[in-house]
Amino acid sequence: MKILKTIEEIKAFAGEMSKAGKKIGLVPTMGALHEGHLTLMREARKECEIVIASVFVNPTQFGPNEDYDAYPRKFEEDCQKLEQEGIDAVFHPEPEIMYPQGYLTYVNVDGDITNKLCGARRPGHFRGVATVVTKLFNLSRATDAYFGQKDAQQVVVVRRFVEDLNIPVRIHMVPIVREESGLARSSRNMYLSSEEREAALVLSRSLKKAETAFAGGEKDTSALKKLVREELAGEKLAEIDYVELYSFPALQELAKVDQPALLAIAVKIGKTRLIDNVILGSER
Numbered sequence: 001m002k003i004l005k006t007i008e009e010i011k012a013f014a015g016e017m018s019k020a021g022k023k024i025g026l027v028p029t030m031g032a033l034h035e036g037h038l039t040l041m042r043e044a045r046k047e048c049e050i051v052i053a054s055v056f057v058n059p060t061q062f063g064p065n066e067d068y069d070a071y072p073r074k075f076e077e078d079c080q081k082l083e084q085e086g087i088d089a090v091f092h093p094e095p096e097i098m099y100p101q102g103y104l105t106y107v108n109v110d111g112d113i114t115n116k117l118c119g120a121r122r123p124g125h126f127r128g129v130a131t132v133v134t135k136l137f138n139l140s141r142a143t144d145a146y147f148g149q150k151d152a153q154q155v156v157v158v159r160r161f162v163e164d165l166n167i168p169v170r171i172h173m174v175p176i177v178r179e180e181s182g183l184a185r186s187s188r189n190m191y192l193s194s195e196e197r198e199a200a201l202v203l204s205r206s207l208k209k210a211e212t213a214f215a216g217g218e219k220d221t222s223a224l225k226k227l228v229r230e231e232l233a234g235e236k237l238a239e240i241d242y243v244e245l246y247s248f249p250a251l252q253e254l255a256k257v258d259q260p261a262l263l264a265i266a267v268k269i270g271k272t273r274l275i276d277n278v279i280l281g282s283e284r
C-alpha cells in the first residue's frame with residue numbers, strides 16, 4: 001500500500017491510474033478506523049480497480065468548541081487495517097498541506113439541506129466537509145466515492161454539490177454498521193466510559209421503537225418523534241440535541257411519512273455527542 005502525504009504524491013499516483021483508465025474508488029475518513037469504515041473500503045474494493053482511502057482529521061469541519069484536538073489519531077493501526085483490506089493507497093496529509101498559508105477558498109452548500117440537523121447545530125461543519133471532499137475528489141481523480149448512511153445529511157450535501165458543480169464522480173451510500181448491541185460504530189465511541197457505552201444503547205433502541213411503530217402502521221411524524229424522545233428521556237445520562245424526521249433525500253418537513261424519510265437523532269452521552277438514524281419507508 002502506498003502512503004501518500006503530499007499533493008504531488010497523490011496527484012502523481014491518481015494521475016497515472018486515471019490515465020490508464022482505471023475505475024478509482026475514494027473512501028474519505030478521519031481515521032481511527034472501525035468496522036464501519038472497513039465496510040466502506042470493502043464496497044469500494046468490490047467495485048473499483050483502485051481504492052484510495054484518505055485519513056485526515058479535517059480542521060475546517062470542526063467548530064471552535066468541538067473535539068478537533070481530542071479526536072483519536074491512530075495512523076499506524078489504520079494503515080495495518082487498510083493493508084489487510086487490500087487498499088492501494090492511503091492519503092494522509094498534514095493540515096498545512098491541505099490548507100497552506102494564503103488558503104481562501106470554500107465550498108458552501110446553501111439552503112434547506114444544510115440549515116437543519118447537524119448543519120444547524122454545527123455552524124460551518126458542512127462548509128468544511130464540502131471543501132475538503134471537493135479537494136479530495138480533485139486530487140484522487142475518483143470515479144466513485146463511498147460514504148456511510150451514519151452521516152446521512154453528509155451524503156445529501158455531497159450529492160448536492162457534486163451535481164451542482166458537475167463533478168464527475170458517483171456517490172455510493174453504505175448502510176450503518178452496528179455493534180451486536182445495536183450501537184452504531186463510531187470513532188467517537190472511544191470517548192465513552194463503560195457506563196456511558198451502556199447508556200449509549202438508548203440511541204439505537206429509541207430508533208428501533210419508532211421503526212417498529214412505523215412498520216405497525218404509525219405514519220404520523222410527531223408521534224414517531226415522540227416515541228424516540230420518550231425512550232431517550234428514560235436514560236439519565238442522555239441529553240437530547242435533536243430528534244428530527246424529514247423526507248429523504250430532500251430533507252423537507254413531513255406531517256406524515258408517506259415517502260422515504262430520515263429519522264435522525266443527536267444525543268449527548270456525558271460529554272460525547274453521538275448521532276444515529278434510520279431511513280423509514282425504503283428498501284434499506
Ligand code: AMP
Nearest residue numbers: 029030031036147148150151176177185
Ligand atoms: P469519519 O471518519 O467519521 O468521518 O467517517 C468516514 C466515513 O465512514 C463517513 O462516510 C461515515 O459516514 C462512514 N461511517 C462512519 N461510521 C460508520 C458506520 N457505523 N457505518 C457506516 N459508515 C460509517
